[in-house]
Structure formats: structure tokens, C-alpha cells
Amino acid sequence: MSIDAVLARLDADLPAATERLFELLRIPSISTDPAYAPDCRKAAEWLVADLKSMGVGAGLRETPGHPMVVGHVDGDGPHVLFYGHYDVQPVDPLELWDREPFDPELQDTEKGKVIRARGASDDKGQLMTFLEACRAYHAETGRMPCRITFFFEGEEESGSPSLVPFLEKNAEELRADVALICDTGLFDSRAPAIVTMLRGLLGEQITVKGPSKDLHSGMYGGPSRNPIRVLTKILGNLHDDQGRVTVPGFYDGVPELDPEMKAQWDALGFDHSAFLGDVGLSEPAGERDRTALEMIWSRPTGEINGIWGGYTGAGFKTVLPAEAHAKVSFRLVGDQDPHAIRESFRAWVQEQLPPDCTAEFHGHGNSQASVMATSHPAFEQARTALSEEWPEPAAYVGSGGSIPVAGHFKKILGTDAMLIGFAKDDDALHSPNEKYDLESFHRGARSWARILDAFDWS
Structure with missing residues (x-):
């Protein structure tokens, strides 16, 4: 037929x-x-x-x-x-x-x-x-x-x-x-x-806790720990100057792209300028030695999806918050182990905590x-x-x-x-x-x- x-x-x-x-x-x-x-x-x-x-x-x-x-x-x-x-x-x-x-x-x-x-x-x-x-x-x-x-x-x-x-x-x-x-x-x-x-996916919510209650910034600003400062400093260390994730062991199991597959992707003529331009951007971020398609399709990422703490309502309130929160997600490739990365990420955060601060974690699913x-x-x-x-x-x-x-x-x-x-x-x-x-x-x-x-x- x-x-x-x-x-x-x-x-x-x-x-x-x-x-x-x-x-x-x-x-x-x-x-x-x-x-x-x-x-x-x-x-x-x-x-x-x-x-x-x-x-x-x-x-x-x-x-x-x-x-x-x-x-x-x-x-x-x-x-x-x-x-x-x-x-x-x-x-x-x-x-x-x-x-x-x-x-x-x-x-x-x-x-x-x-x-x-x-x-x-x-x-x-x-x-x-x-x-x-x-x-x-x-x-x-x-x-x-x-x-x-x-x-x-x-x-x-x-x-x-x-x-x-x-x-x-x-x-x-x-x-x-x-x-x-x-x-x-x-x-x-x-x-x-x-x-x-x-790509696989791993989600984590972090809560950094400091003082026992919200504090007046005029009375406590300076000598007291500010959980927002602590959390943002830690999250600021998530990537190095080359755009790579700094969590220990994160790249274990990440393969290099097969040359034949890379040649096929290069032949697609992907226009990263137009891709980014559609959302008001102009220059690729991320790993500096990778093409945009490689970053999207074959490389792992770590991203901060949300961060909050203190007073965020209308007007102004000079408060030092008792705690700060963030949501972080990782896109995974190859043989990366989401369970090992979760444990490594939590340990990496804990190691950077100063005195008088603690961290709590809540996992949001994982898939390889x-x-x-x-x-x-x-x-x-x-x-x-x-x-x-x-x-x-x-x-x-x-x-x-x-x-x-x-x-x-x-x-x-x-x-x-x-x-x-x-x-x-x-x-x-x-x-x-x-x-x-x-x-x-x-x-x-x-x-x-x-x-x-x-x-x-x-």
C-alpha cells in the first residue's frame, strides 16, 4: 500500500x-x-x-x-x-x-x-x-x-x-x-x-532566620544581623564570573555535547539576538563559553525565581526582618543526581551562614x-x-x-x-x-x- x-x-x-x-x-x-x-x-x-x-x-x-x-x-x-x-x-x-x-x-x-x-x-x-x-x-x-x-x-x-x-x-x-x-x-x-x-528540574525554598522578631532599623541597624543581607549575599555567590554554578559537585555527570549533534544545532541558524530581543534583552548571559542553544538545551542552570522578606507593602516601613525567603531552581542535564545536588546545595548554604542565623529548606520536587x-x-x-x-x-x-x-x-x-x-x-x-x-x-x-x-x- x-x-x-x-x-x-x-x-x-x-x-x-x-x-x-x-x-x-x-x-x-x-x-x-x-x-x-x-x-x-x-x-x-x-x-x-x-x-x-x-x-x-x-x-x-x-x-x-x-x-x-x-x-x-x-x-x-x-x-x-x-x-x-x-x-x-x-x-x-x-x-x-x-x-x-x-x-x-x-x-x-x-x-x-x-x-x-x-x-x-x-x-x-x-x-x-x-x-x-x-x-x-x-x-x-x-x-x-x-x-x-x-x-x-x-x-x-x-x-x-x-x-x-x-x-x-x-x-x-x-x-x-x-x-x-x-x-x-x-x-x-x-x-x-x-x-x-x-532537562531535569530541582526546586528549593530557603528561609534564613535571624533575630527573634522584626526590629526597628534605627535602634538595631548595624549591630544586628539582617537575614535579607545574609540571604542575598549567599545567592549572589551562586554563580562565578564565568556564569558557572558554584555549588560543589554540581557539574558531576554533565556530559559534553556530541560534536555531530553540535554541528547539527549550529546548522539550524538560531538567532540569539532575535530570541533575546523579543523579551527586551540584547546580550547572552550564562556560561560565557557556550552558545545560547547549548545553554538552553544541553547545559544545567541555577536560577533564583523569587525572593522576599521584610515590608513590601505600600509606603515605607524601616524594619529589619526576622527572616528572609527565596525560591531557587536548577535545570539538570545528563546524569546529574537531583538528590545529591539538593544535599550539596543545602550544605553550601549552611556553610555560608554567619553567627545568629539559621536556614530552613523545603524541597519542591525533583526529576532527573x-x-x-x-x-x-x-x-x-x-x-x-x-x-x-x-x-x-x-x-x-x-x-x-x-x-x-x-x-x-x-x-x-x-x-x-x-x-x-x-x-x-x-x-x-x-x-x-x-x-x-x-x-x-x-x-x-x-x-x-x-x-x-x-x-x-x-
Whole structure:
């Protein structure tokens, strides 16, 4: 069977496919708000029915939170696990939306047609690109291109509290040759990307305590310890003059970028001036001997995300605070151990405390980085297939953010993940007026059809 027949069906079926996506987008499946629990279940049930319409054996799986959707279909060749999430972010602030967030509309813009609705890009539109590819393949051939396990989560936007227990309990059922995750984006509007590196994340909240109560700065300023001064001095030591993190052992497990991968990134022509200029900046900070893309995709970071203490209200109050607080996060790469870094960071802070000051710490989660095994033949087959669909060839890229599910698949299922998505930087994810380009939806479905057709390894 020629893949051309499947692609032609996707072209002809685009209006109907768009309406199917609209049906799913009309369901306000906001996972963080208990008031929308019935809608989350409704979205899950909609997906089960859609999978069954393609001959997939699918059903709801209960969790302590929102249900999972799991479906299986037999086929020849490789076994792939496809993951997406059907829950969406809250819509606040509602007054900044140009239309009702759950009333999807196809709109004309200067850059082409877009689908406007909450969840259009993150992640319902992305999820449906894969389902539409499977639908077209099944309609043309009466079968799926390979063995597929469908796995849809309903709590991704609320921290995935049920995910790890569910994976551990059902590991044997969900294990596959390779996992496919459609929750990322294009490198630019013409070039698709396969994410092969995901940074891990470690969060810490610090409280430095000094005097037993807030003090009058006229009476105690000078001889008393000021926790804000202490904390800011410590945090000011977090980086050296070259932009490197100074926490002992922080760079243990940080690999150098493979020269072949670096050459591929350099060929992308990333314009760091435009990237920074869009947010009012001009010069790269961070490690001075690294390119901007290296810093975003393959290097670890330490950042101060918030700091507070004393009086911050209207007017002025000459107070020396009893305590000061900060939130610090670390993006991790390679084999960096988040637990070892947490302990080292806390010890590093403690060592810098002067007399009469103490520190308390509160951890805010941790996840290790994920590095995909691009030597698996699926990666190059997918890259070739993507390059045939888009104007520019596909590239292996990193991701500055963290997508924990990829690491969970590797750790719990022993399955490497391939992250392929079609979102764009201006999709306004998590923001008012979220959109998904119609081209992304259409080419995304065609891309998955090509990829599934190309998969062949033994």
C-alpha cells in the first residue's frame, strides 16, 4: 500500500477532522479544579469512543484522580506507545480572552488559519494529529500500520499525581519498543524537530532566620544581623564570573555535547539576538563559553525565581526582618543526581551562614534529565519521514523545559521516548487566546502517518 493514499485521505478529510477536534475542545476538561471533574471524565469517555470507532480496544482506567485512557491495537512490526493528555489549563484571566475559551473557532490571521480555543495546542490538537493519522490509515487499509498502545492522561496540567503509581502497576501492559510523545513543538514554522534531550528540574525554598522578631532599623541597624543581607549575599555567590554554578559537585555527570549533534544545532541558524530581543534583552548571559542553544538545551542552570522578606507593602516601613525567603531552581542535564545536588546545595548554604542565623529548606520536587537513545533505528526513520513532509529537514534538538513523563517511561517501563510535536512559539500555551495553526494540525497528522509507515526494525 502506498502512503500516498493515506495522505490523500487526510487531505480530503481535513474539515471533518477539524470538527472532531472541535468536539473535544468544547469539553472544559480543567484538571486542577474539582468542579470540572465530570468534564474531565467526559473528555476521557469521548476519546474511548473515538478509539473504538477505529477498531481499537479501549477503556477508562480509574485512578485516585482523573481516569486514564488505555487502548490497544494489534499490528505487524514494531510496538509503539503513544502518550498524550486530555486535560487543559484553567482559562483565567477570562477577561483577556477574545472569545469563549471552550467555543473553538477557525480564524483567519496574517500568518494563516488558526484554531482558537483552550487546549487547541496543549494538548488536544497535538493528540488528535496522531489519532487522525491512525484513522486515515485504518480507513484505507483496514488495519493499523503497527502494533500501538494508546495512553492518555487526565492530570498532566495538575502535576500528574496518579501517573507514576499507574505506570508501576501497569508496566507490563504499557511497555513497548519506543514511546511517542506529542507535547512539543516545531523548531520554527518550516522545520520539524525531534526532542532527544530533556532537562531535569530541582526546586528549593530557603528561609534564613535571624533575630527573634522584626526590629526597628534605627535602634538595631548595624549591630544586628539582617537575614535579607545574609540571604542575598549567599545567592549572589551562586554563580562565578564565568556564569558557572558554584555549588560543589554540581557539574558531576554533565556530559559534553556530541560534536555531530553540535554541528547539527549550529546548522539550524538560531538567532540569539532575535530570541533575546523579543523579551527586551540584547546580550547572552550564562556560561560565557557556550552558545545560547547549548545553554538552553544541553547545559544545567541555577536560577533564583523569587525572593522576599521584610515590608513590601505600600509606603515605607524601616524594619529589619526576622527572616528572609527565596525560591531557587536548577535545570539538570545528563546524569546529574537531583538528590545529591539538593544535599550539596543545602550544605553550601549552611556553610555560608554567619553567627545568629539559621536556614530552613523545603524541597519542591525533583526529576532527573532524560537523554534519548538516538541510535535506535526509529529515530532516524522518523527524522527522514518528517523531512519528507515539511519544507526544511527535521533536526534532533534539546528542550529547555522538563517533561517528566519521558523520564518515567525510561525509568519504569525501560522505554525510550521520542518527542515530536507541531506547536509554535506563538501558540499562547497556558495563556488567553491559545491557538493551534491549522497547518500544524494538518501537517502533523500527515507527519504521523509518514512516521508510522516508515517504522521498520527487527
